[in-house]
Amino acid sequence: MTRDWLTADPVITMALCVRCKTVTYAPVPIRYMQSTSGPGTTLYACPAHAVALVTGPVPGELEPGM
Structure with a gap:
């Protein structure tokens, strides 16, 4: 048995919550925003x-005058 897994760099997943603006280590993707130039977010x-x-947007949310 080797110990390679002990020296491997751990993958840390963290993101900023869009609601409470705190860093979470268990982020849940809720929306993908496309970009006209470059990758989306x-x-x-x-x-x-x-x-x-x-x-995502609900029906009628993007209509003008709302």
């Missing part, structure tokens, strides 16, 4: 706020 939420956030 994924927005994340902490597990506590992810259940309350919808995963």
Whole structure:
């Protein structure tokens, strides 16, 4: 048995919650925003706020005058 896994760099996943603005180590992707130039951006939420956030615009949300 080798010990290579002891010296490997750990992958740390963390992101900023879009609702509470705190760093979470268990981010949940809630929305992907496309960009006209370059890669898009994924927005994340902490597990506590992810259940309350919808995963995109609801019908009528983007209509003018709302």
